């Protein structure tokens with residue numbers, strides 16, 4: 411019944427913690443020139459700095475033409491309609507203030523948003539392994555190309571993505587370190603015995619009096635359900651294949667590093683509200699490296715552009731390769747609407763191309779009590 415003697419013979423006693431998957435020993439990884447610092451799990455060094463370009467990139471130049479800046483405004487009808495829609499979106503709110511309120515003032519607090527996007531590619535390497543199933547083995551057949559010399563198809567500009575690639579000429583086959591090349595590991599549930607103490611009679615073989623335990627037929631032990639009585643289970647690291655393909659994995663990550671600067675306005679509407687809306691695009695400039703926008707009517711925008719462009723080009727070229735930059739200026743319409751309802755003055759804001767409404771002080775937020 412218990413054929414665990416065979417399983418036992420396969421395994422020398424492995425001391426105490428033969429359960430935990432062991433970390434691969436350092437000797438498992440070949441020494442690959444150009445990849446000396448590469449570690450298991452990538453904990454070693456993070457992203458690899460790209461090599462310096464052979465010829466220096468062209469210095470960015472200011473745009474030759476200056477755009478015309480014109481400032482739109484919204485009508486009273488637009489403001490009222492947006493407010494009505496907003497109020498009806500809150501099921502408990504009374505529609506009365508939005509419907510009957512009389513607009514007494516409309517003030518524009520339009521603001522500018524400068525946005526800089528820097529699209530980068532970064533690369534990192536780590537040792538990795540997978541079950542060996544006959545994949546090509548190419549370690550040492552040629553020198554491995556440098557991490558930045560491996561051709562990778564990049565996505566469209568400003569589209570984020572990550573790709574993993576086996577570094578050519580680094581794949582080799584090794585005995586699985588986890589099961590020592592056995593393909594199976596002792597079962598932790600029964601400590602490799604294949605059976606364990608019967609849960610029904612706690613090993614006595616009898617229950618209340620002299621009745622034989624019918625769960626284990628009086629043996630006092632039962633088959634281990636975890637390993638089906640084998641005493642061992644398939645190794646999870648090599649999936650029973652006994653061998654692993656060990657290789658250096660290159661991870662390539664494309665990131666759009668986006669940063670906004672919004673000119674402070676005194677309307678009382680918090681700047682965070684603007685993150686969800688778009689504005690009218692006044693300026694757009696896409697280049698390998700942009701030159702900070704110049705001559706914009708609001709000097710705060712020009713100053714922010716200079717600061718962000720310098721910071722991005724410096725920071726992102728150190729640990730990654732800059733592929734493209736884009737700078738935009740949007741005009742975000744903000745209208746502060748003052749209206750009278752039941753003799754009192756209240757305000758709300760309509761902002762963005764989407765005519766979003768903010769009405770933190772709506773006078774009738776519960777239709778059950780007001781009216």
Ligand SMILES: [Zn+2]
Nearest residue numbers: 608611623626
């Ligand atoms: Zn029993």
Ligand SMILES: [Zn+2]
Nearest residue numbers: 597600634637
């Ligand atoms: Zn077991």
Ligand SMILES: [Zn+2]
Nearest residue numbers: 586589645648
């Ligand atoms: Zn294994």
